[in-house]
Amino acid sequence: MSDVPLIQIERISKMFRSGGGLFGRSRALEAVRDVSLTIARGETLGLVGESGSGKTTLGRILLRLLEPTSGRVRFDGQDVFALDRAALRGLRRRMQIVFQDAAGSLNPRMRVGRAVREPLLVHRMYRGAAADTRVAELFAEVGLSDDLLDKYPHQLSGGQRQRVGIARALSVRPEFLVLDEPVSALDVSVQAQVLNLLADLRERHGLTYLFIAHDLAVVQHLAERVAVMYQGRIVELGPRDEIFARPQHPYTVQLLESVPPLDPWMGAT
Amino acid sequence: MTVLLSVRDLRTTFRDRTGVTRAVDGVSFDLAEGETLGIVGESGSGKSVMAMSLLRLIDEPGRIEPGSAIAYRGRDLMALSPAELRRIRGAEIGMVFQDPGASLNPVLKVGVQIAETIRAHLPLTRGEARTRAVTLLGQVGVPDPELRVDAYPHELSGGLQQRVMLAIALSCDPSVLIADEPTTALDVTVQAQILDLLADVTHRRRMATILISHDLGVVARLADRIAVMYGGQLVEHAAARELFTAPKHPYTEALLAAAPRVGHAVGRLAAIPGSVPSAAQWPTGCRFHPRCRHAWERCRVEAPEMPHAATRHAARCWLLDEPARRSS
Numbered sequence: 001m002s003d004v005p006l007i008q009i010e011r012i013s014k015m016f017r018s019g020g021g022l023f024g025r026s027r028a029l030e031a032v033r034d035v036s037l038t039i040a041r042g043e044t045l046g047l048v049g050e051s052g053s054g055k056t057t058l059g060r061i062l063l064r065l066l067e068p069t070s071g072r073v074r075f076d077g078q079d080v081f082a083l084d085r086a087a088l089r090g091l092r093r094r095m096q097i098v099f100q101d102a103a104g105s106l107n108p109r110m111r112v113g114r115a116v117r118e119p120l121l122v123h124r125m126y127r128g129a130a131a132d133t134r135v136a137e138l139f140a141e142v143g144l145s146d147d148l149l150d151k152y153p154h155q156l157s158g159g160q161r162q163r164v165g166i167a168r169a170l171s172v173r174p175e176f177l178v179l180d181e182p183v184s185a186l187d188v189s190v191q192a193q194v195l196n197l198l199a200d201l202r203e204r205h206g207l208t209y210l211f212i213a214h215d216l217a218v219v220q221h222l223a224e225r226v227a228v229m230y231q232g233r234i235v236e237l238g239p240r241d242e243i244f245a246r247p248q249h250p251y252t253v254q255l256l257e258s259v260p261p262l263d264p265w266m267g268a269t
Numbered sequence: 270m271t272v273l274l275s276v277r278d279l280r281t282t283f284r285d286r287t288g289v290t291r292a293v294d295g296v297s298f299d300l301a302e303g304e305t306l307g308i309v310g311e312s313g314s315g316k317s318v319m320a321m322s323l324l325r326l327i328d329e330p331g332r333i334e335p336g337s338a339i340a341y342r343g344r345d346l347m348a349l350s351p352a353e354l355r356r357i358r359g360a361e362i363g364m365v366f367q368d369p370g371a372s373l374n375p376v377l378k379v380g381v382q383i384a385e386t387i388r389a390h391l392p393l394t395r396g397e398a399r400t401r402a403v404t405l406l407g408q409v410g411v412p413d414p415e416l417r418v419d420a421y422p423h424e425l426s427g428g429l430q431q432r433v434m435l436a437i438a439l440s441c442d443p444s445v446l447i448a449d450e451p452t453t454a455l456d457v458t459v460q461a462q463i464l465d466l467l468a469d470v471t472h473r474r475r476m477a478t479i480l481i482s483h484d485l486g487v488v489a490r491l492a493d494r495i496a497v498m499y500g501g502q503l504v505e506h507a508a509a510r511e512l513f514t515a516p517k518h519p520y521t522e523a524l525l526a527a528a529p530r531v532g533h534a535v536g537r538l539a540a541i542p543g544s545v546p547s548a549a550q551w552p553t554g555c556r557f558h559p560r561c562r563h564a565w566e567r568c569r570v571e572a573p574e575m576p577h578a579a580t581r582h583a584a585r586c587w588l589l590d591e592p593a594r595r596s597s
Contacts, residue, residue, distance in 0.1 A: 050457065157545070158312075158544075187312055187544075188483065188485075188524060188527055188528050189311060189527050189540070189541035189544075189560075190544055190545075191527070191538075192529070192539065192540035192541070193540040193541075193542075195529070196537050196538055199537070214456065215529075216531050217528075217529040217530055217531045218529050220529065220531065221529050221538065244531065244532055254458055255457065255458060256531060257461070258457045258460065258461035259457055259461075259531045260460075260461070260486035260487050260489060260490040261486060261490075261530075261531075262486045262489060262513075262525070262528055262530050263513045263514070263525075264489055
């Protein structure tokens with residue numbers, strides 16, 4: 001393994017044009033402003049911000065699902081936006097995404113076993129019986145019973161669907177996962193299961209995560225470092241315990257103080 | 270303390286070809302004057318259907334079962350005519366919902382929407398109602414209320430929209446406010462402002478409040494008493510502090526342990542196995558037994574009862590009968 005960080009984000013900015021219509025004047029919205037970050041191999045970086053902070057846009061740019069207006073992203077040293085189609089396909093296998101809303105990201109008419117199998121075929125990694133074995137293995141790995149293989153997404157609970165989303169992302173043996181609000185749609189009791197699963201998988205496969213969330217308490221459980229995003233900029237970045245114990249930026253302070261403590265009587269903030 | 274709202278054995282069901290869904294299944298509680306009651310539950314626990322049932326806002330194929338009793342200041346709400354009910358809604362009992370964007374009319378100025386509610390209940394002229402709307406917007410912390418009164422909902426942020434909803438709910442000075450996930454759609458910094466506002470307004474007006482949320486932290490911030498809902502039933506209720514420091518029901522305990530806390534890192538979270546059951550088919554016996562680490566045979570076959578609604582700290586659990594069964 002090299003010392004080069006797996007992910008290098010160099011001065012990324014992204015502008016969206018909004019409004020306009022036929023006669024209106026269009027406005028430029030700067031969703032991401034001059035963001036630079038690195039993520040080391042095996043590290044989990046938490047990216048925290050409220051709606052409109054630009055955190056999701058940044059995640060999409062990393063995966064080349066969106067083009068930045070300026071700046072560069074390197075994955076394992078390679079400039080992600082300079083790759084040709086063949087090289088891009090190789091890269092796409094190595095980085096995957098888990099969305100907040102597994103229901104919305106799974107095809108409602110495709111059985112979930114097939115949904116997990118599909119990327120294997122797209123990336124020509126397994127065929128026939130070997131693909132079936134791999135899918136069964138993945139189901140076991142994320143804690144899904146194999147009698148769910150033939151179910152449709154709507155027949156599963158929210159937690160089960162999110163496990164399918166994770167199995168699908170893992171199927172092609174990626175090195176890097178963007179987790180975009182992976183537990184925000186889940187009930188508290190199920191949230192904990194999925195967070196524990198993500199921690200286990202990271203350990204077992206040496207995965208690198210970008211964990212995007214609005215919820216500080218959730219991020220805290222997995223992230224070694226935390227970046228706080230506000231109005232398109234990273235306003236604070238540091239080791240998790242530093243950020244939580246001694247936040248420097250007024251916005252981080254405000255964010256931490258805004259979370260209602262679970263148990264105000266025990267001073268547990 | 271005077272009891273304002275008294276609910277006994279509330280049952281709300283939905284019927285279709287596949288059978289009966291018992292969304293709310295025997296809920297009883299009292300709400301006293303000036304008190305804030307928090308109701309906590311996960312999705313599918315029945316908490317929102319319960320809130321809608323309190324004002325009889327349940328449409329076909331849903332129905333509130335005979336035998337359910339809801340009394341407001343001693344008046345039986347189940348026996349009221351639609352016209353009488355409308356007078357109670359808004360004027361006596363106000364409501365705030367999760368999604369202000371969906372609850373406001375997008376083509377009407379917010380001032381008009383507030384004035385409409387006022388004039389539905391009070392004999393005021395248009396001009397007087399408008400003046401009152403401006404005052405209310407100021408009271409719920411909307412900046413420049415004389416200007417915002419003419420804004421359309423989409424011109425306001427989510428936080429301001431929720432303040433407008435609160436202004437509408439408060440417009441006729443209700444004695445009871447029902448707030449169902451009032452901050453769930455909001456960012457955490459805005460949520461903190463709205464919770465402060467709710468605390469301030471309900472305290473100043475000595476309003477009794479039912480605050481419904483999936484978030485224990487939100488409920489802990491405001492509630493004097495907390496009831497925990499699971500599987501269409503209340504499984505525990507107690508003074509807020511006592512619920513957090515000495516929970517009796519294994520579900521409450523597990524929920525507290527499973528919630529990630531800011532500043533309390535880390536390692537593994539104490540997850541609750543399995544998932545929230547479906548109202549179409551509740552588990553037999555105690556509805557939490559498939560996920561409970563203490564469960565034994567009795568829990569699988571026999572459903573525990575909830576002690577009387579006036580009990581100070583009540584839990585629906587056989588462990589209260591047989592404490593020796595509690596495994597550590």
